[in-house]
Amino acid sequence: MKNQNMERIWNGIWKENPTFVMMLGMCPTLAVTTSLINGFAMGISTALVLIFSNILISLLRKVISDNIRIPAYIVIVATLVSTVQMLLQAYIPSLYTALGIYIPLIVVNCIILGRAESFASKNGIIVSAFDGLGMGIGFTIALTLIGLVREILGAGSVLGTVVIPKEYHITAFVLAPGAFFALAVLTALQNKFKAPSATNGDTNSCGAGCGSCGEKIGG
Amino acid sequence: MKELLLIAVGAALVNNVVLSQFLGLCPFLGVSKNVKTAAGMGGAVVFVITISSLVTSIIYNGILVSLHLEYLQTMVFILVIAALVQFVELFMKKSMPPLHKTMGIYLPLITTNCAVLGAALTNVSKNYGILQSVVNGVGISVGFTIAIVMLAGIRERIKYNDIPDSFKGSPIILVTAGLMAIAFFGFAGLI
């Protein structure tokens, strides 16, 4: 039993890392990773929602029938997201303003509905919680890393402390284009080393991943 | 009038929803293989965002604000959007079959398109009234369409180019999107 839980965590961090391997939840990944702390905060917020939504959905999996699955999930996720939003606004207002509308947008993050559909709705509470934890940690690590890279290259700083003199800053990296370039190089590296990634090969699975997620929602 | 024009141009070009706000990235990367489907997706997004901007802003300004229930906005918006998409699909199927044929397959994908919820939330965070919200919604969705059709056009050409192996697939698309984002910076001088 214990092994299974550890396996779920490892799965989320490495084997099915939501960002690097599954390419899910790209919007917040690119939008808020302008600095390490923002990426980290977004990751933690998403992880919290993910853990609790997995627990609740697993808990209610016998009550919620197939027909009302999607609206029920949406209501549960939206409640959790609004709760996180209010808590952040109350206790960490600076992060609340930094993350802006991307906090409520956690609701439409493919990772959360995706895990609810593919894992929590079919598995027990504890293992679902660990699945959420693993995925959440994986997402947080990915966002923190991308944030770190962009902060160093773009603003020449780590956690706000300047480490590179101003003349060598590549400002574009904290702006929109830099987000695209950073992710492009990252996926190119994955292709190069044949790392297991949804981006390997011809099929663009970001579209497929979100597409199937969207199709399920429509259906 | 001038103000409305500024909102529309600002939303469509200057703060392009995909290239500078990163909303709706999944369809942007996923449904941009050729110009025709990209345009279809764009059309469906324009349709849904315009209607949902109108409905969500009426609900927000008319009901939530007067009942002091602003904190329910996320939940209400996402439910309204999900219901709206289903409703639009049913309505189209019944009374506009040709339109449903071209746009129908994209509609279910739109609920999870964060640009739709993003548009509704931006309208609230910028304190837009109902008319301004609709104009902003149209601007945002037209901006999405411009971006996705352009990317599709470029991707149709990229197919025939000699690209380094490791950049084949999504890396080159991301690089293209990055270059487009730089180009869109040029619009910043507009307003």
Add this chain to the structure above:
Amino acid sequence: MKQGRILKDALILFTITVISGLILGGVHELTKDTINNSSISAHLEAYKTVFPDAVDFKADDKLTDALKKSNEELPSQNYGNVGLDQALQAVDKSGTVLGYVITSHSNDSYDGLVQILVGINADKTMKGIEILELNDTPGLGQRAEEPEFKGQFAGKSGESLTVTKSGSAGAEEINAISGATITSRAVTNAVNAALYLMYHNALQ
């Protein structure tokens, strides 16, 4: 049979929604005061930074009326989408009015809203500004929070200020943050809104 299932489904969905609504209401009640307090204390701290020599900040009816009037007139000025949120008198120990602390905002910043605090002396010269809310790109627009930009406002006088990209600002000019002209302009126009209140409606 089928109808019974639909009814049951609807009932479950309804229950989930009601419980969610109740939970959200509860969280809202619990966090409401903290949210208000944290914004009030954050503001008070900011008031002190723009007006260190004042000991208290008071509301004044005349000032509030002037603020309302200015908000009606501002759209016809050339400052874009700006507005005034609050105006307080900054008073010293003996109760003498040293100047004013005005909260104003502009919706034209790079990412929408920028809210600032403007300190204006009784003689209408600028005491300084403080950024309350700005949601911009780190390293670019966010640099409006650095003294290099916001420090320029202290000591300026004149009815309205303009942004220049030349790098050498004149008496009624402000140097733009390089690469973030939109943000610079939005902040300056929010300052102009506060100046408008002073020059046209409050201090006649």
